[in-house]
Amino acid sequence: AYNQKLINGKTETEYCPDDNMTIAEAIKLAACIHQEYFDGKVTLTASGTPWYRSYVDYAKENGIIDSEYADYNANVTRAEYVHIFFGALPQKEYAQFNLILYGDIPDVSEDHAYALEIYTFYRAGILSGMDEYGTFEPKSSIKRSEVAAILTRMTDDTARKSVILKKKK
Numbered sequence: 001a002y003n004q005k006l007i008n009g010k011t012e013t014e015y016c017p018d019d020n021m022t023i024a025e026a027i028k029l030a031a032c033i034h035q036e037y038f039d040g041k042v043t044l045t046a047s048g049t050p051w052y053r054s055y056v057d058y059a060k061e062n063g064i065i066d067s068e069y070a071d072y073n074a075n076v077t078r079a080e081y082v083h084i085f086f087g088a089l090p091q092k093e094y095a096q097f098n099l100i101l102y103g104d105i106p107d108v109s110e111d112h113a114y115a116l117e118i119y120t121f122y123r124a125g126i127l128s129g130m131d132e133y134g135t136f137e138p139k140s141s142i143k144r145s146e147v148a149a150i151l152t153r154m155t156d157d158t159a160r161k162s163v164i165l166k167k168k169k
Contacts, residue, residue: 017145024052024072026081029147030064030088031055033154037089064088079114079138081147082127086117089154097125098163105134106168112138125160126153134165 032042035058047054052072059065064087076084086094100122102110108118118136121127127150129135153159 015144017143017148019144020075020141021081021144021147022073023069023076023080023084024050024055026076026084026147027059027065027072028052028055029151030084031058031062033085033088033151034059034062034064036155037093059084059087062087075141077138078136078140078142079108079112079118081142081150082117082121083114085150085154086114086120093154094120094124094126096123097160098123100134100163100165104165105129105136108136108138114138121150122163125162126150128161128163129165132166133168134163 028044028046031044032055035042035044044055044058046052050072056065056068056072065084100119102115102119105118105122108115112118118127118138122129122134127136130137153161
């Protein structure tokens, strides 16, 4: 992912896997995945002020995001992250791999704002949950290490997870 210019570190020498990801960083990654998929390479770069503006503009122009965010430097929630990344690839890349029905993810109801995207990622084997029940923690921040795992599963079908969620008693 680093060699394809999809992801980089917080600094020149550190990835910082336990740090939380910001909204700007999530949009940057989604834009890079989109460009790699459709153009075969990533040519996007941080340009302008603020550094992420070129990625946000690309994401808006290509339907990855549909609105502006109030604070791009805020931590992205797990639900926001999935919502942003959902637009990075065409729907055919999210073929069902797991049978996950609405209501199976204990903390994501069918009427959650991003239920479609979250359930699609579980069904495609991109997400598997935080525990054996498939708990998602939609309001929590997402760590850069978790992002790396999701990024891998999005871009490598062989890395997708087969999941059977247990029911909470």
